[in-house]
Amino acid sequence: MLHLRLITPSDKTDDVVRLIEKTVGTAHVAVLPGAARNPVGDLVLCDVAREAGDELLTDLQELGIQERGSIAVENIDLSLSKRADKAEAEAPGEGADAVLWEHLADATHEESTLSATYLAFLTLATMIAACGVVLDNAILIVGAMAVGPEFGPLAGLSTALVQRAPRLALRSLIALVVGFAVAMAVTVGFSSFMDTLDLFSKEQLKADRPSTAFVYAPDAFSFIVAVLAGIAGTLSLTSAKSGALVGVAISVTTVPAAANAAVALSYGDTKQTWGSTEQLLLNLLGIVLAGALTLLAQKWLWGKRPRGNAP
Template identity: 80%
Template sequence: MLHLRLISPPERTEDVVRLIERTVGTTHLVVLPGAARDPAGDLVLCDVAREAGDPLLTGLQRLGLEDEGAIAVENVDLTLSRRAEQAEKDAPGEAADAVLWDHLTEATHEESTLSATYLAFITLATMIAACGVVLDNAVLIVGAMAVGPEFGPLAGISTATVRRQPRLALRSVVALIAGFAVAMAVTVGFSWFMDALGLFSERQLESDRPNTAFVYAPDWFSFIVAVLAGIAGTLSLTSAKSGALVGVAISVTTVPAAANAAVALSYGDTWQTWRSSEQLLLNLLGIVLAGTLTLVLQKWLWSRQPRKVNAV
């Protein structure tokens, strides 16, 4: 269930209440006239089944609440109510399949913002991966994959494409390019520093690395895995199953490929640098393509769900 907290101008409250009452899957409607102070208006509370949430939010936006009032949405972890159970039964579709497009846009907007924290995470992940490729340590590679935050901008590009939001697309592309550029530049310096300490060496980079050689060996399997990971990651975002993102993060060779390219560049190995860059671009392309197609398919399937209206 979702809990909605609405601030409505008094002249629109009747329309808001009517919309909620006519939306199948809503319950626990509360109206507190004049309770809101900033902005001034009526406070309207209700619960709605997740699968009925997006149509209701769209209707509330059309009534102008986004501009003249406020719309706040919270996930409800537990509701002990027969009315709530009935509302979820009445709502068309399944909650796990429902997409809250405004929530997805907001989440990807936040995750695709080029911030100091984002740069810190992607840089640290790339430096950890650099240690992994030089030491041929798969554990460090997996750890670096889990730390890397690059799926946020990739999801932002897919979301922006489907929702036709050029600003979100631009923000995501900038975060992606700038993030990897900064991370790789810092990792080059990190490699020189580690080499000066005698902890990295060109011999380690050029030797056989059975555990990490895949990071500079792009092939069709790399692309296929990236596509599958893109689908899984997108589904985890739209269904609010964020735990699955960890599995997605450690299944694609983005940060490790960037790290290998940076270390190879620090030693002047243009062949490994190029091959690692190919691996990186191939994975990024696969994730964005899969994410976009997944969202398009979800949007199409959900549009074919039968809609019900309460007889009020």
């Protein structure tokens, strides 16, 4: 269930209440006239089944509530109410399959913004992965994958393609390009520093690395895994199952490939640098393509669901 908190202009409150009452899957409607002070208006509260949430939010925006008031949405972790159970049963579809497009756009907007924290996490992940590829340590590689925040802008780019949002697409591209450029540049310096300490060496990079050689040897499986990870990651975002993102993060080689390219570049190994760069670009392309296609499929399938209206 979702909880909606609306500040509505007094002249729109009756329309909002009628809209809520006619939407199948709503419950616990409460109206507090004149309760809002900034902006001035009435406070309307209600709960709605997740599968009816996007429909109701779209209709509320068509009334212009967001222009003169506000629309706030929260997830309800626990609701002990027979009326809520009835509302969820009446709403067509399954809550786990529902996509809240406004929530998705807002989440990807935040996660795809280039910030100091984003750069720090991506840079740290790349340096950890650099240690992993030089030492041929799979544990460090997995750890670096889990730390990397790059799925946020990748999801943002997929969402932007489906929603035709050029600003979100540009923001996501900037986060990806600048983020990886900075992370790789810092890792080149880090590799050189580790070399001066005799902790990294060209011989280690050139040696057989059975656990990490895959990061500079792209093949068909690289793209297939990236596509599968993109589908899983997108589903985890749209179904609010964020825990699955950890599994997605450690299934693709974006950060390790960037790290290997940076270390190889510091030693002038153009073959590994180019191979790792190909691996990185192949994974990025696969995730974005899979994410966009997954969102398009969800949009089409959910559009086939009958809209519910209360009698």
